[in-house]
Amino acid sequence: MAATNSTAVKTLTGTAIPVRGNDIDTDQIIPARYMKVVTFEGLGQYAFRDVRFAEDGTPKPHPFNEEKYNGASILLVNRNFGCGSSREHAPQALNKAGILAVIGESFAEIFAGNCTAMGIPAIALASEDMLQIMDAVEADPTVNITIDLPSTTITAGSHRYSFTLPPAYLNSLIAGTWDSTSVLLDNLNQIHETAGRLPYVHGFAKGA
Amino acid sequence: MAKNLFNKVWDLHKVTTLESGQEQLFIGLHMVHEVTSPQAFQMIRERGLTVLYPGRTFATVDHIVPTADQKRPFSDPLAEEMMQAIEKNTAEFGIEFFGLHTDYQGIVHIIGPELGITQPGMTIACGDSHTSTHGAFGAIAFGIGTSQIRDVLATQCMAISRPKVRKINVTGALAEGVYAKDIILKIIADLGVNGGIGYAYEYNGDTIHNLSMEGRMTICNMSIEGGARVGYVNPDEKTVEYLRGRQYAPKGEAFDEAVEFWNSVASGPDAEYDDVFELDATTLEPMVTWGINPGQAIGVSAATPALSALKPEHREVAEKAYAHMDFQEGDPIKGKKINVAFLGSCTNARISDLREAARIIKGKKVHSTVKAFVVPGSKQVAKQAEAEGLPAIFTEAGFQWRGAGCSMCLAMNPDKLQGREICASSSNRNFIGRQGSPTGRTLLMSPAMVAAAAVSGEVVDVREFTRQPVTV
Known part of the structure; x- marks a missing residue:
């Protein structure tokens, strides 16, 4: 579980849940009407709400409704996952629904940044590898997947894959500095120095 | 460099x-x-x-x-x-x-x-x-x-x-x-x-x-x-x-x-870039989205694409789009009926947007089957519009004139599509469910195109529309 305090994220093992489709946007991950909240608690029940349930509450076919994926902690997706809005409510909802890592073909930039800032690795695999893992998990949802960040590899059953993650994200997860507030605040003097050389911070006063 | x-x-x-x-x-x-x-x-x-x-x-x-x-x-x-x-x-x-x-x-x-x-x-x-x-x-x-x-x-x-x-x-x-x-x-x-x-x-x-x-x-x-x-x-x-x-x-x-x-x-004339993309603006026509992401857009005189004409990686989302929109491949986008016209959002709710829309609807009436509303982007935009007499033009045409906010762009407020309604919208996202109804549908376009659609009850080419004589 991503804690409030930044801890190292090095390896994760768990079962997976595949949600197929390209360009799955943040409005699908969590519809805006469930963002009328002042905390992130309780968002898990709204993950993929409108693709999981009809308006009258009848369940629709969706992996998140399938018992065989209960307890899965690794989400498997395709291309440009998390496009659209900057709402951190999207990865927060997934996290509250039990997701600790996302593996996909590619991610929208803000979504990947939000995941990392929560200590959730959002890691990319080549398309053919991604499809192979999805097929394997659909065939056997009990298959354990291990993500090893230091070696940038994923093990799924007897298969091993190499993944990519932007080096800065990888480093901050492994070092446990993904919660960046204290890291940034360590450089307080330099923050003030930088502000000091920006003319607009001083109202463009000459000599300031 | x-x-x-x-x-x-x-x-x-x-x-x-x-x-x-x-x-x-x-x-x-x-x-x-x-x-x-x-x-x-x-x-x-x-x-x-x-x-x-x-x-x-x-x-x-x-x-x-x-x-x-x-x-x-x-x-x-x-x-x-x-x-x-x-x-x-x-x-x-x-x-x-x-x-x-x-x-x-x-x-x-x-x-x-x-x-x-x-x-x-x-x-x-x-x-x-x-x-x-x-x-x-x-x-x-x-x-x-x-x-x-x-x-x-x-x-x-x-x-x-x-x-x-x-x-x-x-x-x-x-x-x-x-x-x-x-x-x-x-x-x-x-x-x-x-x-x-x-x-x-x-x-x-x-x-x-x-x-x-x-x-x-x-x-x-x-x-x-x-x-x-x-x-x-x-x-x-x-x-x-x-x-x-x-x-x-x-x-x-x-x-x-x-x-x-x-x-x-500012970048000087000799500034360097990692990549350059060129676009010739002279051949552009008004654009309308037909699908469920903003990239699924075509010129107003065009027809929706055949799945076979799309790159393989775009087909899956296009199929999902046709199913959600209830459109067929090869449908002309012009003539698609609309139920709602929304003029607003951080994309297009500034004074110039409202002026242009008002110019188009002035003296006309919103189509009887369309619910149309204008949501100025800020209180200052609303104030300026009032000084120019725009709210009267909109309300006389049958638009509702509202207070400033994000409104139906993302429907985190009472402004929402109902059921399968189709909205001609000046906003920025046509994602499924974006405008508040999980089954609602969005056609993104310019404010002028939204105004023309509001009056016509369907997607029209604003260029033809403005050439028609003004009728009251």
Whole structure:
């Protein structure tokens, strides 16, 4: 579980849940009407709400409704996952629904940044590898997947894959500095120095 | 190697390189709204931190604000709770707050520029993906998530990796009836909704610089719909004249100093880029989306694409789009019936948008089957429109005239599509469910096209529409 305090994220093992489709946007991950909240608690029940349930509450076919994926902690997706809005409510909802890592073909930039800032690795695999893992998990949802960040590899059953993650994200997860507030605040003097050389911070006063 | 604006502004604001390899970037302006900030304020409170530069932070309310009845307490208790949270948070941390009680409330990306808070050469962050709008002034502006809002509140900085820069060079005169919205929809259709991942977009070329500041804001606003987190236009004379005299812009001698600084950050003619994309604007026509992402857009005279004509990686989403929209391959987009016409959002709810729409509907009536409404982007936009007599033109035509807010762009307020309604919308996203009904449908287009569709009850080509004689 991503804690409030930044801890190292090095390896994760768990079962997976595949949600197929390209360009799955943040409005699908969590519809805006469930963002009328002042905390992130309780968002898990709204993950993929409108693709999981009809308006009258009848369940629709969706992996998140399938018992065989209960307890899965690794989400498997395709291309440009998390496009659209900057709402951190999207990865927060997934996290509250039990997701600790996302593996996909590619991610929208803000979504990947939000995941990392929560200590959730959002890691990319080549398309053919991604499809192979999805097929394997659909065939056997009990298959354990291990993500090893230091070696940038994923093990799924007897298969091993190499993944990519932007080096800065990888480093901050492994070092446990993904919660960046204290890291940034360590450089307080330099923050003030930088502000000091920006003319607009001083109202463009000459000599300031 | 001459630096482009992006890299100049970035270097000016770089605090240091972090151990992770990310850079620590000073954020010159932080804009805050009610939806993405309460958890961030709570986090800094729990950690015993405070807001490091409250004077460089400004807040407003837009997403949850009802546009019809703004009396407090709001009838939705959840919206009222969010409202009270931002009032408390801004008061506690000494942040200037443009609430409903002020004359300056409005959509966060509209009020920043109109108050002159947004200026060239700044780094800007806001917990909203359309923060790229502010790039129209030659600022580099990022949408961020709530954990990053916490960082910016507590440290006035972000940990971020430097993206590459793609110059999008748009040249040639726009035809009548073709607007900034059509340019950006075309760019997204050509480069794809994920084409901009890892890039900042610099919009350049004579077409861009001939646009008003408002048109430039429309273009920068939708950068994120093409995957680019940042989009900007180099500051020029129009930028300077727009800012002159605005409330929060520098005054007198300081303004001259500012202009010198602003000019110094613009990309020179020899600036280098990681990539360049050319677009000929002379052949553009009004654009309309037919699907479920903003890249699924075509010219108004075109038909929806055959699946077989699409790149293989686009077919799956196109099939999903046809199923959701209940459209067939090869359908002309012109003539598609609409139920709702929405003129609003941070993309297109500025005064020029309302003027253009009013010009088109003046003396006409909204079609009997269409529910049409106009939501000005800010109280200042509404005030200016009132001074010009626009609300009367809209209401006489059968539009509802509302108070400022995000409204039906994302439907976090009472403005929502019902059931399978189809909406001609001047907003920025046609994602499934975006406008408040999980089965609702959205056709994105320019404000002028929305106005023409409202009157016609269906998608029409605004160029033909304006040529018809005005009938009452």
